[in-house]
Amino acid sequence: MSLAWISKLTLAVGLVALPATGWAQAVNISYLTHWSPETVALLEAAAKDFSKQNPDVAITVRAVPFGDLLTTLRSQSGSSDGPTIGGIYDLWLPELARDKLVAPAPDAVAGEVKSAWPAGVVSAASVGGTLYGIPNEIDVYALNYNKELFKEAGIAAPPKTWAEFKDAAAKLTDKAKGQQGFGMINSWAAGVVHPFASLLVSNGGNLVKDGKPALGSRQAGETFALYEDLIKSGASNPAMATADANTTGPFLDNFVSGKTGMIIMANWWESALKTGMADKFANVATAPIPVGPSGDKPHSISYSWMTVVNAKAGEAEQNAAWEFLAWLNSPKSGKNGASAMSDILMSMGILPSRNSDIEAHKDKLGSEFLSGYVSVLADARPFPVVLGGQEFSESLQQTLEALQYGQVSAKDAQANAQTDATSILERAAK
Amino acid sequence: MAKAFRASAGIMLAPAVTLIGVFVLLPMLLTVWLSLQDWSTQTPFSGASFVGLGNFREIFGPTSVGRDFKTALLNTAIYTALSVALILPLSVVFGLLVHQREVAGGTLLRTVLFSTYMVPMIAVALVWSKLYSPSEGPLNQLLGLAGIGPQPWLSSPRSALISIVLLNVWQQVGYFTVLAIAGLTQIPGSLYEAATLDGANGREQFRFITLPLLRRTLLFSAVIAIINAVQVFEPVALITQGGPVGSTNVLTYHIRRVGIERAQGGLGSAMAVMLMLSLIVCVSALFAFVNRKDGE
Incomplete structure (x- = not known):
């Protein structure tokens, strides 16, 4: 085989493999919230930090007014193109779980949540003993x-x-x-x-x-x-x-x-x-x-809020979403042993619910208003x-x-x- | 020959009829079918179970479902009646003003009137929610200058719906004024000249020439105004969320809450069918009224 033919063959194989390689590596996930633009900017910064460590995962954040949050989740979470992650109010969980719009947490995530959050908060993020979300605020x-x-x-x-x-x-x-x-x-x-x-x-x-x-x-x-x-x-x-x-x-x-x-x-x-x-x-x-x-x-x-994952999202997207949420809510992602999520919440005066976050933010939680x-x-x-x-x-x-x-x-x-x-x-x- | 004509007519009409069938008739029939089912919007149609007229009994029943629906139906009827009652006369008045050739700045007035119709509702809602602010709103400050005390506007169940109607009138009147002007230009000037020679004054000319010859335009305006008013959604969703005490909870907003937020697709469809039937009855009654007048 001549050099020209080898080059052509290599180019052809490369062109065929290129999109497949791209798809295998790039996972796009989206996060739906009702937070204000200032808080969304903090979440986007955290997402960027995660993507630096995980270059194959791209995260976009989308915000809607609180009054439209449930409707948006209900109307868009029925498809794989809907938001991969949603921040929800615990009152909505039983019906979203009944309608199979939210995915149960993987065992590793569920184990971590059960050991690191107060039992009452874990219970509010569960239906019938199955954990569906990672609790964040209380x-x-x-x-x-x-x-x-x-x-x-x-x-x-x-x-x-x-x-x-x-x-x-x-x-x-x-x-x-x-x-x-x-x-x-x-x-x-x-x-x-x-x-x-x-x-x-x-x-x-x-x-x-x-x-x-x-x-x-x-x-x-x-x-x-x-x-x-x-x-x-x-x-x-x-x-x-x-x-x-x-x-x-x-x-x-x-x-x-x-x-x-x-x-x-x-x-x-x-x-x-x-x-x-x-x-x-x-x-x-x-x-x-x-x-x-x-x-x-x-x-x-x-009452509490939690982040849930769209049950209709693809397997790769769901895995990436849980991985991101586990990182976002872990002591590894924030400052001084706090999670990045708790830093975002504290910027709004919201109490975090993870035991280690409460400890890490002890000083600020002692302010006249929050105490x-x-x-x-x-x-x-x-x-x-x-x-x-x-x-x-x-x-x-x-x-x-x-x-x-x-x-x-x-x-x-x-x-x-x-x-x-x-x-x-x-x-x-x- | 006639057969060939029918065949070619059929071929010509087929694309439009197919599109209307797929995108209009089919969803309407589907909504009617769903109104007879117990169905969650989060499940496939195969998950629906037949409940006959159960959903209709519930939306007219004594429970909170029925009470909320009846309130929303009444609010929609009041909103529609007030909107049409204000928009049509105002559009004729503005139309006459702009149509007078001797009025200086007529074109400018026409442009200004129509411009409100082009402003996106989100901007209108944001501005009007601030205009209506009970403490710092410019409307109450203006009333204060005239010695009138602050009004609650959107904060009272007695005035909230009327406040939304005023917002709608402000936005829509320009569009209907343009329709009125189009109707006025169709009236031959010779009729007014003859009436003037016969000694008719301006009021008589308006009553016996303008108004009767504007009837078809007003019928069209009324039908469009009714349909627009019945479909009101954005100002309620953006400003009042149906409150206070459900006083601005109109049917489209309520159907969205029941059908999408609560996923009660059967109940929501029954409400949508009632909305559609109400609209058909209203528009048919309007046409029958105008046709009877024409017959007289």
Whole structure:
């Protein structure tokens, strides 16, 4: 065979092999989140670090507003071209797992998660004992109050009981200044339901008990009545409570501009407060949820987020996704023994959930704002993760908003909430 | 000969009919079929199980599913009625203003009016959500200058839907004004000259010449305005998320929540069928009304 023929043959083999080699090496995975552009930039930087060590894996990050996250996951995760990784709220997991949209974690990942995360958090990322996601953040609710407004109203300390809470709300209310004592939220399901649920558990009640709605209880009745009292007395103004698709809007504007004295909110909104208040952020303090007449001590609601992998993605993409997530959440990827994920979360004021991350961020978690949240974590009750949970939340949101706007009495709101929840959870369980 | 003509007509029509059949009729029939099934949007069609009219009973029933659907249907009806009732008269008024030759800056006014229609809804939603801001919104500041207290706009269930209607009217009126102008140019000027010679004043000319001869244009405008209004989605998704208290929860947004977010494909399809039937009834009633007027 002549040299020319050998060259031609080599070139032909090379051309044929080239795309196959390329496909074998390059794995493209995508990560869907609801984070802000600043946080997405941090995630992209972490992804770049991973790709440096794993040049065969390319990661793209895509963000949608929180209000569109579940819809995007549901509409796109049914195909291999959908997002490979998604950040999800634990309430959505049972239905996503039932519909086989999310893949079970490989044994190695599951073993690592079970040994490195608290059992409660692992349980929220599992369905029927199978782990589906790597937990990252944990959020808990507490009372946020404006120290300056408290001082002006002559209130020395944050309220510890509902009686003190109602008294403080009344003292903080000044209609002439457009100022309300306690800020409720509307037009956002979790924003409406979680503060109510925090007051309910601090009054010894539950949203769901043994898989069944428990809104017909005396404790729940007292919580509905508390809302009614706050609205009727004018200490809470629903017109100042609206949220938009990005979970900001007038309710946030009113708190950051000093027109709301108290609000029950989760730790993650630290970054929103800092952005909105600048130097005045120092006026914000955190306290446990006031205890109701039927409660024993402060409790609040907690929930977690996790990253899951698209079950319809190709095998190579799934493997690369789990490898990336395991690295992102490991002490190897961040600074000073923290994971890169926890560094990203802490930039937003969000509590990480991995044991080693909590240790690594001990100093920052001790800040005046976050320490209030860390202190209530031990007595927090996880928001019930059940089939139909999202619909249950949205239904309770409608009832609470109707109560906020005086369309129903506390008694009717309680009856409606229990009836609706029973029907929703029964249908979902079928 | 007639046979050959029919065959060639069939061949000519086949591509269009096939496309309409595949992309319009088939999805409509599929939606009707799904409305009679218990089906999750995350499972194949083979996973659907027949439930007869069960989904329709549920969406009109007393549970939260029924209550939310009926509220969304009512909100859509109110939104549509208010939008059409405001857009059509305004489009005629603006059309008459712009159509008058003696009005200076008519072309500029026409351009300005139509430009709102070209602005993407995301930009409109962002701007209007700030305009409506209860504390810092320019609308409340303007009202304050006139001695009127701040209005809750999007923050109250009583005014939120109307606020969304105003946003829609602002965006769409320019398009319908252009349609009205097109209708006005079709009316022969000689009719107005004859009416002037007979002593008719401007109001009489409008009532007995302009309005009757604009009827077909207004019918077309009304049908398009109804269809546009029934399909409202973006401002609700971008600004209010259906709240507060479901006061802006319109059917398209609700169907998306039920059918996609909750994956309840059967229920969502039943709601879509009801939306389609409502639209057919409304548009048919409008045509019947105008045809009766024509007959008179």
